Amino acid sequence: MMNETEKTQKPQWAMAIDLDRCTGCEACVVACRIENNIAVVGPEESARDRSMNWIRIERYMEGEFPDVRVRFRPVLCQHCQEAPCEPVCPVYATYHTEEGLNAQVYNRCVGTRYCANNCPYSVRFFNFFDPQWPAPLEKSLNPEVSIRTRGVMEKCTFCIQRIRKGEEKARDEDRAVRDGDVIPACVGSCPTKAMYFGNIADSNSEVARLARSNRAERLMEDLGTEPRVIYLRKRDQA
Amino acid sequence: MDRARDEQINRDLLRSVRETGWGWRIVVAISGMGLMAGVAAFAYQWQEGIGVWGLNRPVMWAFDITNFVFWIGISHAGTLISAILRVTGAGWRRPVTRCAEAITVFALMIGALFPIIHLGRPWVFYWLVPYPNERGLWPNFRSPLIWDFFAINAYLMGSLIYLYLPLIPDLALLRDTSRGLRKRIYSVLSAGWRGTALQWDRLEKAVRVMAVIIIPVAVSVHTIVSWDFAMAIQPMWHSTIFGPYFVAGAIFSGIAALIIAMAALRRVFHLENYLKPVHFNNLGLLLLTMSLIWFYFTFSEYLTTWYGNEPMEKAVFQSKISGPYSPLFFAMVACCFLIPAPMLAIKKLRTITGTVIASACVVVGMWIERFLIIVPTLSHPRLTFNWGSYKPTWVEIAIMTGSFSYFVLLYAVFVKMFPIVSVWEFKEGLASQTQPGPATDKKVFRAASGD
Amino acid sequence: MHTKAGAFDKVNEATMAMNRLRMEGFTPKDITMMSSEPLPLDEDDEKSRSLIWLFSILGGILGGVGATLLTTLASKQMNLVTGGMPIVAPWAFGIIVFEMSALGAILAALGRMVYEARLLRRGVGAEYGSVVAQGKIVVAVDCADETRAQNAERVFASCGAEMI
Known part of the structure; x- marks a missing residue:
């Protein structure tokens, strides 16, 4: 397991999401879809619970009518340090990288779907059919992200292609990565700046600072999965 | 040895091999068509993608894995039961063992197909096999699916050998009493068996060793199948009771399948003098025991969940007790306990017909049990926003029908090629019955030879 | 060297023949008993040690x-x-x-x-298969010479065997 506070050579990627700032606008959902070439399954398949959203806004209602409040929570792969999805894969299609990412190797996946069944956050998505993009969406495909075929599992990568670019840039400039080097699509698209991304092993980074906040919590911490996504509680709940 | 009686036994028990009736032809034709339907459905799924099934997010397993667990469960009919009866020296086992061992082998073969059928990319199933390969990859031995691979392989190999060994003398008998191509086939299969005293001795020793080894293997197989679920941290899956619960359920459904198969064989091949009411009575009592054990396990499992009152577990629990899955739940309780237990407990009802009705209920009930273990948990993930449901499509139903047809077909072909009641073991049993006292085979011989 | 064989209807006849053959100087190695039902080995027989x-x-x-x-x-x-x-x-x-x-x-x-068990090998006995299949017990003896063959035939006849 990668320790967050440990001094490692490699950056330890993490995300912080301020629930107080999230308006549930779903800009992140759209940005993620375009950035990561996520297949469009269409309305019929979507009605059969087969839509793919690497990040989604979960809506929970609180209270009785007319005093109803809606809580939003963007949920994406939590990149657990002790991920339940990893050991159950028989072919190492999902494993843990040295940067603390929960990696998914599409070409290695045979499609047992065991990982999705063992994910407490339900953030793994299966390609039930070959991917499709109704015109003109196929023109917007990102050349830096591979297309997944049918029969394989996929999920949020923390925009691994952008992480690699940021790391290369830092290496070219002969320095450690710093805030702003890597901005995943969802983070960059958030109009209220509710999302932060960075190296949590660097105690000066924004994510590390937010992780120390008294509002910081992680989803289902009691399961011992040690997620790398930190949620900042709404102040009225703090 | 009574020559006339021997010849009668040979005639009766080899009749299924020698004569082909219309009943057999019709069974083969119907099951063959069922198998074709299943194969066609699988071909369609292969071509289109697994989306032609009713699976979705969050229900990523349903009929596929239900059938997998069901067939692996049925496979516990044979080798385990016959090994236990052999090790404990139960004399009445003799006409039953081969019938049971054949169920094991075929149910395992079919059960092992489902993990392949259910893959998103079934054409790369061999990636799970550990061998040095050009991809430079090994499978992940920490995955319960790889444990399944090893366990099912060991059990299938063991069961095949355990079926084959006691079959050898009968194959030699077939070889010596047939002509032409059949003789040549049985010559190869009987592996040069001559029936020398040395061969009989070694056969008996080997079968005894196998019986002892196969019992823990059989227990481990269904335990590991249960661990596919118990290793996951999902509500009502992550349970330490699952290993023994599944093993008990497997033996339960296995005995039920055995009773049904025996009744069918008895009727079709006129084996009334071999598969007698006493066998159905004894197996019925075993089935009753397993029904009680099954109820005990189920009650403990659900009681602890209800009392613990943990919200995520409770959600799954409620969906089974009072939610959308409750009709299935109560059907399961009725089929696995409320109907068969009283039927089997009352001596007057423990007839052949009675045990067959009870067994049919149990087989249906145990299929529902596996479905209810898999689907309600998956449709109620921890984040309630993602709750879902599941409905099968015709493709899944066709594949399931295909699996049942395939089983019947394999069994029918087996019966056509080999005597389904072990000829030599049956004669051996008669010989030991005619001798006074609790005689082992050795003592019988001594007594007969005036030693 | 040739083989003599007799078929018996009863187990005790076959064992009697085997005992007499041994008295005639045949070793256990020379004698093979074949049956369609399990007949145990003598425990003092060296063949009975199984690994x-x-x-x-x-x-x-x-x-x-x-x-x-x-x-x-x-x-x-x-x-x-x-x-x-x-x-x-x-x-x-x-x-x-x-x-x-x-x-x-x-x-x-x-x-x-x-x-x-000497399976998957060519050995004695293939020609007796049909007799064994009838439920008879066959005792086959390897005879080194003509005298021994005659001895064997005499023993078989005295025990009520049918020669094959």
Whole structure:
């Protein structure tokens, strides 16, 4: 397991999401879809619970009518340090990288779907059919992200292609990565700046600072999965 | 040895091999068509993608894995039961063992197909096999699916050998009493068996060793199948009771399948003098025991969940007790306990017909049990926003029908090629019955030879 | 050298013939008894020592060691962390070691049984198959010379055998 506070050579990627700032606008959902070439399954398949959203806004209602409040929570792969999805894969299609990412190797996946069944956050998505993009969406495909075929599992990568670019840039400039080097699509698209991304092993980074906040919590911490996504509680709940 | 009686036994028990009736032809034709339907459905799924099934997010397993667990469960009919009866020296086992061992082998073969059928990319199933390969990859031995691979392989190999060994003398008998191509086939299969005293001795020793080894293997197989679920941290899956619960359920459904198969064989091949009411009575009592054990396990499992009152577990629990899955739940309780237990407990009802009705209920009930273990948990993930449901499509139903047809077909072909009641073991049993006292085979011989 | 054989209807006739043949100087190696039902070996007979159980233990050990090596070495070669578990995870690998031990034991027992029972070999007896199949007990004797052959025939006749 990668320790967050440990001094490692490699950056330890993490995300912080301020629930107080999230308006549930779903800009992140759209940005993620375009950035990561996520297949469009269409309305019929979507009605059969087969839509793919690497990040989604979960809506929970609180209270009785007319005093109803809606809580939003963007949920994406939590990149657990002790991920339940990893050991159950028989072919190492999902494993843990040295940067603390929960990696998914599409070409290695045979499609047992065991990982999705063992994910407490339900953030793994299966390609039930070959991917499709109704015109003109196929023109917007990102050349830096591979297309997944049918029969394989996929999920949020923390925009691994952008992480690699940021790391290369830092290496070219002969320095450690710093805030702003890597901005995943969802983070960059958030109009209220509710999302932060960075190296949590660097105690000066924004994510590390937010992780120390008294509002910081992680989803289902009691399961011992040690997620790398930190949620900042709404102040009225703090 | 009574020559006339021997010849009668040979005639009766080899009749299924020698004569082909219309009943057999019709069974083969119907099951063959069922198998074709299943194969066609699988071909369609292969071509289109697994989306032609009713699976979705969050229900990523349903009929596929239900059938997998069901067939692996049925496979516990044979080798385990016959090994236990052999090790404990139960004399009445003799006409039953081969019938049971054949169920094991075929149910395992079919059960092992489902993990392949259910893959998103079934054409790369061999990636799970550990061998040095050009991809430079090994499978992940920490995955319960790889444990399944090893366990099912060991059990299938063991069961095949355990079926084959006691079959050898009968194959030699077939070889010596047939002509032409059949003789040549049985010559190869009987592996040069001559029936020398040395061969009989070694056969008996080997079968005894196998019986002892196969019992823990059989227990481990269904335990590991249960661990596919118990290793996951999902509500009502992550349970330490699952290993023994599944093993008990497997033996339960296995005995039920055995009773049904025996009744069918008895009727079709006129084996009334071999598969007698006493066998159905004894197996019925075993089935009753397993029904009680099954109820005990189920009650403990659900009681602890209800009392613990943990919200995520409770959600799954409620969906089974009072939610959308409750009709299935109560059907399961009725089929696995409320109907068969009283039927089997009352001596007057423990007839052949009675045990067959009870067994049919149990087989249906145990299929529902596996479905209810898999689907309600998956449709109620921890984040309630993602709750879902599941409905099968015709493709899944066709594949399931295909699996049942395939089983019947394999069994029918087996019966056509080999005597389904072990000829030599049956004669051996008669010989030991005619001798006074609790005689082992050795003592019988001594007594007969005036030693 | 040729073989003489007699077919018996009753077990005690066959055993009587075997005992008399031994008195005539035939060794247990020369005499083969064949039947369609299990007839036990004499315990003092040297053929009765079986090593099937020993081979099955050895096969089990071999399977277990093989599985330990396979799981450990292959996992070390992959060297991929999953779920924060150690690369070599004895809890998980133990299950595979168990299954492979059982498989090794079964295969070794089968192999040893085939060897000890002289299966898959050409030997005496093929011509007696149809007689054995009738439920008779066949006793076959390897006779080194003509006198011995006559002795054997005499013994068979005295015990009520039908010559084949």
